Amino acid sequence: MFPVKPMKPTFKCYLPPLQTDVKKTIEPPIKKLEPKLLQGEIVVNEVNFVRKCIGAESSQDDLWGKLICTNFKVSFIPSEVPSKQKSYLSHLLLGEHDIPLTCLEQVVTVNDTKGKKKILGSNQKLKFNPTELILYCKDLRIIRFCFRETGPDSAKKVCLAIAHYSHPADLPLLFGFEYQGRRYHESKGQRVNGASPRGGLRTPIFDRPSDWDREIKRTGALEWRVCSINESYAISPSLPEHFVVPVSLADQDLKKHSIYFMNQRIPLWCWNHPNGSALVRMASIGDPLQQRKIDQKIFSAITKSHPQRSEVIKSDLDKCLPNIQDIQSAFTKIRQICVIDPFEESEERWLSSIENTRWLEYVRAFLKHSAEMLYLMEGKNTSVILQEEEDRDLNCVVSSLVQLMLDPHYRSLIGFQSLVQKEWVMAGHRFLDRCNHLKKNDKDESPLFILFLDCVWQMMNQYPAAFEFTEAYLTVLSDSMWIPLFSTFLFNSPKQRAQHLVDFAKNKAIPQGEDQVVYFPPVWDWSQQFSAKDQTLFNNPMYVGKGVACVQNGEVKSFRRTKKMYSSTLRGTPASLRNGLKVGEDSLTRRGSLVSELKPDFSLVRDESPSERFFRDWFSRPADQQSLLIPLLMPSHLALWKLFFLRWVPEACISKGGPITAYHKLSQLVDEIEILQSKLRQYKGPSPGGTPLPSSSGPLSDQRRMYFKASFPPSPPDFLTSSFPFTPMGNLCRRSGYGTPISKFLNGARIWLSTETLANDAL
């Protein structure tokens, strides 16, 4: 598999031990520091007497232990188990000190006596003995190991091994293939008994016509049909096998048109508005001569699918949004100032530095453009075509944002996951290239998905009751991109996924006809990574929703504005509501709310555009969380996603504070409500419909949706910090006094933590 180094014969496989009795294993240190290995995981190299740097000013908090490189991860096993109880999210497959190899962004070796450093790639030589190893991770962690007490040769070897194994030569060498193969066979017995289809997944994958059918029904897209001309990827290599097209377009027409589209990516239906307008995405047409003709045909077919025969508007995203390189560069810069630059240094001109990265500007641009598309569909009743050269990047962001804003279904957990599946995974977003899992081509790397998650977070930040899931969920989802065990983020297209998984099944003797989702599961089965209890951190106690997603029942549910129990009081315009004004009156008085670009010299307001007027009207009314949701987009409305960008920075960590303390309080309250509700159900006995009684005393603890239970003491527990459920401890630490952190930071470390580190490919 990994051909270069001779493998060690220690070939051990066992189930991942889940936090088993730590106390028993307190033996004299150094003796046996065994890594916890997954099925198929092997130790490639290891070295003892390594120090993991925890504190910046002194080494007193540093941990001694063994550094191990496997074919899956870099693991550090401290020789002394810290007594501190774990209070944060614990991963079922990764230990506190583990980093998957795919999560490594850069492997930097340092010899501080010689003042040398080198960024290690694959198959490289190292001419000095490293005294330190710094691992820059894609999840924004920075981990530092010190080799002063280590044999120089073994230190060098482990560094080289880490560098080498983090640059896999080919996709099937990613550990997920080994792991899932073993897992399939080892868990076969369990699966046969009482296995539910598709591994018990509730998230539709959109790899079969029925998933699309349900979506058509759910949105009432009567004039649209599932089309399977791309079966076996006969037409386009990057489209899914099944997708949705206007009824009026026959398979033959589509085949005919397809040759003119980039990658043969003909228009795909994304979503239907209850008013009949459709959201469609497509690639650009190469031949300018053909373009008009094809456009016209597509337009008229889409118009025919609209109940009011409304017109169609095409938006060319390449012309109005930043491109993938812009986004990559913005992300690199914002990461630099958030986690890499010394805290005090970036503190000095923090605001303008953030602005200069342009990250928030781009987030705003995508939200703004999506809101404009929303206006066309909701306000003007027109269908919208999103066009992008390849239809695989910007279109993914905008189409999913438009749907999130318009359709509350996608703000439920299952709905959101199905949206990612539909508009990203199946639409052929090149996760493999954009994530640069193989570290082959930096040019293609771009954090589009993270940009999307940030946009979602901005909406969540503005409408905290509108989403079923939390920012912790979004963060964990982003982290999952760097764990190569799930099929979701590993491939460039459904075709590539299918091909690799067929080969994989052959190699691993998985019977033909077995569902790929079962033998190589997507990330959506969260029990692969987290306990049921930890998964409750994904639940937003404030969510005002319907609970179960509509798809489950196969019902067509309209989400037209309906009066919800909470809707009328949720809007932040207490004045009008308290006055008991009717909505109409209120909106009148708030006329002009979106007028912008006014000079401070009291000049008259310029004429309002229809879309501004539309937004202004909407903002003047209380928002219904179960209806459309438009983000507020003044520059001052956008915020830095602190949990994502700052969770590993110890100096930025508010102890016993942060939004989590509000979450804690709300979570306890909702838990109480749920206990009461279940009691009520008991009193009422079996309902006429025949649903059985719930368990005897309240919901079972594993059924309870809230992480913080009502029975906890009301004051926030000590372990709560603004980084929760993550902990900056153990990350490269730069200690702070008074919250005004020391300016002297990491005496020697400053050299290699300076700005050029990541950019510089120094030898």
Next chain:
Amino acid sequence: MEKSGSVDSLGSKRSSSRQPSVDSLSSTSTSRSDRSAQAKPPFAMSSDSVAASAELSPEFRQVLRDSDKEPQLLPNETVQDYAQDVTYFCPFIGALRGTVIVTNYRLFFRSMDRELPFVLDMPLGVVSRVEKIGSASNRGDVSYGLVCKDIRNLRFAHKQMEDTLRKSIFEVLVKFAFPVSNGLQIFAFEYGQVFPENGWKVYDALSEYKRQGIPNESWRITKVNDHYEVCDTYPSTLAVPVNIPDEELKRVAAFRAKGRMPVLSWIHPESQATVTRCSQPMVGVNGKRSKEDEKYLQAIMDANAQSHKLFIFDARPSVNAAANKMKGGGYESEDAYQNAELVFLDIHNIHVMRESLRKLKDVVYPNIEDSHWLSNLESTHWLEHIKLILAGALRIADKVESGKTSVVVHCSDGWDRTGQLTSLAMLMLDGYYRTIYGFEVLLEKEWLSFGHRFQLRIGHGDKNHTDADRSPVFIQFIDCVWQLTRQFPAAFEFNEYFLVTILDHLYSCLFGTFLCNSEQQRLKEEIPKRTVSVWSYINSQLEEFTNPLYVNYSNHVLFPVVSLRHLELWVGYYIRWNPRMRPQEPVHQRHKELLAKRAELQKRVDELQREVTNRSASSLSEHAGSPTRSITPVQTFV
């Protein structure tokens, strides 16, 4: 007042018929969002108050009767002038034509346009300056610009008066906006509203010291300043080290600027480490010393057995502190004060802060530029100043809590930066001050009784808007408090609305609380007798100001992260006039709903339980086991 029901121009549910008039005020000035645009206040003007205004023409009476158009007047508020056909240039909506009414308390504008009902209702106290802009633009139009203290500007225009003898309504406005300059009384002295709660009883120095455990074996209460003879800007009740007699206190006072000697602000309940405050020592260029002052600081240190050190926090940048020597002031030399360590906190003076807020206003009002928002914000340095103040307070709190060391805090006079620092440190250290009552006590104590010069800093009713003594020191403090509430959303009993309300009434001149410069002046003016306290208003409707997420951390000390990564512009205050700045979905609101839901469910469970108990009692034999399962009441934490 008429019973005008609960619906009023800007008010809210809270307006019970008991106090309808206050609501209209609170809402006008304390709008959390743009409430300048409000519709349909019920016709609620009392006929008395209309009649009271003698100059009213019949025509105006007609206008007044034309319902829906008038402000709801407060007790003793009288209409002074009105004008029709006035144009208000709303920076968000554009020009609006309507009627203006000026009372002895407010400016009220209502657009005539039926299509576009619009109301602007504003206390005159917020006006900082009125400028006649002249008739440059249109033939015969005169326009007036109103620069306001609460981060907005207004502009009006009307036709040139044909009758040259008749005054423009805005000249009338000037008279009532600046009563002090025009020999009139501030409206607070006329406002006669009676509230169920009496805010003047919120603070009693002796009980607050008693709460802290003072007097004790090391600290005593002194009456040396009973008649404000030692220091006319200090309160009459002071806490000082036991072993320093009153006579010596006077000599210490003589060595401190304005006689503001070091006195106790707060004492740690366990370690006995203290926060004391004072003004700068009068060291001068020659490095004058005072044996009494040195002994006194030693006594402060000795009162805390835990530490053999004393920290002196000088709020100023060291350069400024040194420059003060030229004026006879300065700072403690470490030679003279043996066990003391002096730390400069680099906080700038009132002039720098004033300029910073002016720049901030330029950046946020009326509109925010689409690009360069963050760098524009940075260029105001407002958040940087906030950061320095919070960082200073944090160092003080950390020394007291973690270092168990007593601290002395001063700046030059000890009534601006010093008050900011001590009160913020106390807020971090003592959970009591994070309750609504506790916060009121904190303001009464550290700001009002210790002589923060509100009259001078705000310039109540004074037309002299260029006065160099004006400065947003108190606004800055409230901003710092808001920053703390952002970092610890569950640690404060009060909500954002509470803070905004305090700032609004800082300017409104409706309540007496923030009038005058010192306790002595307030006593002389009989403020508590002649005016209403803002706490009367607030404490009569606590629910409005309560943070439902509040969890009593009681003994927990808050250590905020003082970094621009976490400091934010308080948009809910500085940008609230912008209608695009709609407040975000309030977590609080949702929490209230959940509380209501829980209460309802609890009620239903209780009812059912009672029913079941009754039923099972009557038919015990039939249903042996099932319905009698005991339901333990759910623990209630809220």
